[in-house]
Amino acid sequence: MTMDYQGNIFRPPSEAYSILLQVTTGCSHNKCTFCRMYKESRFSIKNDDIIMADIDFAAQHCRHQNRLFLCDGDALILPQKRLVKILSAIREKLPWVTRVGVYANTKSIRRKSREELEELRNLGLGIAYMGLESGDDVTLQAINKGSDSARMIEMGKKIRKSGIKLSITVLLGIAQKIRSRIHAEETGRVLTAIDPEYVGALSLMLTPETPLYNSWQKGEFYLLNAAEMLEELFIMLDNTELSDGYFHANHASNYLPIKAKLPADKAATMELISRALQGKINLKPEAMRGL
Numbered sequence: 001m002t003m004d005y006q007g008n009i010f011r012p013p014s015e016a017y018s019i020l021l022q023v024t025t026g027c028s029h030n031k032c033t034f035c036r037m038y039k040e041s042r043f044s045i046k047n048d049d050i051i052m053a054d055i056d057f058a059a060q061h062c063r064h065q066n067r068l069f070l071c072d073g074d075a076l077i078l079p080q081k082r083l084v085k086i087l088s089a090i091r092e093k094l095p096w097v098t099r100v101g102v103y104a105n106t107k108s109i110r111r112k113s114r115e116e117l118e119e120l121r122n123l124g125l126g127i128a129y130m131g132l133e134s135g136d137d138v139t140l141q142a143i144n145k146g147s148d149s150a151r152m153i154e155m156g157k158k159i160r161k162s163g164i165k166l167s168i169t170v171l172l173g174i175a176q177k178i179r180s181r182i183h184a185e186e187t188g189r190v191l192t193a194i195d196p197e198y199v200g201a202l203s204l205m206l207t208p209e210t211p212l213y214n215s216w217q218k219g220e221f222y223l224l225n226a227a228e229m230l231e232e233l234f235i236m237l238d239n240t241e242l243s244d245g246y247f248h249a250n251h252a253s254n255y256l257p258i259k260a261k262l263p264a265d266k267a268a269t270m271e272l273i274s275r276a277l278q279g280k281i282n283l284k285p286e287a288m289r290g291l
Contacts, residue, residue, distance in 0.1 A: 003054045007041035011069050012129050012167065013200075013251065015101055018067040019058050019094070023051055023086060027073025029105055032133075033143045033211040034174065034204065038073050045078060052089060059093040068094065069101045076128065077108035080116050087123035099126035106130075106147040109155040117162035127165040127197075130156065135190030136183045139175040143212070149190050156194035166196040172232050172254075173204035173224040180224065184232045188239025195242055201249040203229050205289065226255045226283050233258075234273045237266065252290035255283040 006025050011018065026041035058068075068090060076083075090097055102125060109128075112120075134140055135149045147155075159166045168191065175183030191199055206213045206223060215221040224232065233249060233256075240247060242262040247269070250257040256276045260269040275281050 003057050004046075004050050006046075007072070008037065009071050010037050010073070011071060012101070012103075014167070014198075015067065015069040017065060018069040018101065019062045019065045019097070020069055020071055021051070021054055021058065021086075021090075022046065022071040023075050023078060024072050028077045028107065029074065029146050031144045031146060032131075033215075034133075034171070034207070036207050036210045039209070041072070043073070045082070048082070048085065051086060055086075055089050055093050062094070063096065066096055066098045067101065068097045068099075070103075073103055074105055074108050075102045076104040077111065080112065080119070083120060084123060087120060087125060091124055097124065100124045101127045101129065104128040104130050104159065106151045106155040109158055110151075114158065114162060117159065117164060121163045125164055127167060128159050129167045129169070130159070132156075132168045132187070132190060133171040134174055134183050135170075135186035135188070136175060136179060137186075139179060139183050143174060149186065153190055153193045156190075156196065160194065160196065165198070166194070167198035167200060168194065168196045169200045169202060170236070171202055171204055172229045172236075172249075176222045177224060177228065178222075180228065180232050181235060184235035185239050188236050188241075192239070192241045195245065197245050199240070199242070199245065199247045200251060201233060201236070201247070201254070202251045203249075203253040203255060203289070205253050226286075227277060229255060230273055230277050230283075234270060234277070237270055237273070255289070256281065257284070 005022055011020055024045050026043035027038040028043050030038050132152055137148045140148055170187050206216050216223060245262050247260045247262050250259050258269050
């Protein structure tokens with residue numbers, strides 16, 4: 001007997017050692033031009049009996065893992081009563097679990113009231129992961145993100161005010177060269193407005209069978225090189241002010257791994273990027289990058 005997994009399972013890098021409890025399949029949006037993570041999975045909510053059986057399995061076999069992640073692409077979109085039931089069962093049967101994480105987007109956050117989010121927090125939901133990708137509205141529309149920067153700020157603040165920690169991902173290179181600076185500056189603006197606990201910057205890697213990959217093959221999309229990605233990261237960090245947060249670019253896709261606590265490490269990290277741009281620090285070889 002094992003836990004029930006349907007389709008491809010994805011989780012944030014920071015949830016590598018978490019119990020992975022699949023409560024939905026696919027992604028409720030599933031229209032971003034750069035992503036094919038859930039293209040083969042139709043969005044659905046799994047049967048409660050299956051979910052509860054998986055929690056029972058975890059109670060027997062996952063006693064050394066103190067974090068749990070609710071898969072798949074947007075588990076926060078579950079009706080409140082079902083989420084409360086799931087989190088309550090986790091608290092009862094997995095009392096050693098200290099934090100539950102979940103992917104979230106503006107659509108699912110908007111559907112929850114402040115009181116409902118606080119209820120979920122009190123039941124153990126400790127962190128939400130939201131893909132911002134860009135703070136530039138032109139870029140957000142081009143990649144079919146389904147939200148604009150104002151909504152991103154509104155929903156990001158809503159999560160933060162509920163007491164749930166927020167981790168935001170941004171995507172270097174997604175705006176091409178023509179809007180690179182605007183993308184970097186506007187993303188910094190939005191991150192500053194939300195003030196999340198964590199920011200993760202990824203460098204764009206084109207995935208076959210996505211609209212963006214097809215555009216690149218036709219010569220309609222320009223993929224930034226390593227130096228251009230670093231320049232964008234420099235500008236983005238320069239425009240980002242966090243009161244007490246982490247700005248990481250240590251994902252496998254990045255050419256220069258950085259891990260900064262803001263505001264304390266900002267100046268030193270920008271100096272590090274500057275030295276890399278001057279050729280004084282070796283970058284990760286292309287063959288070593290990964291999604």
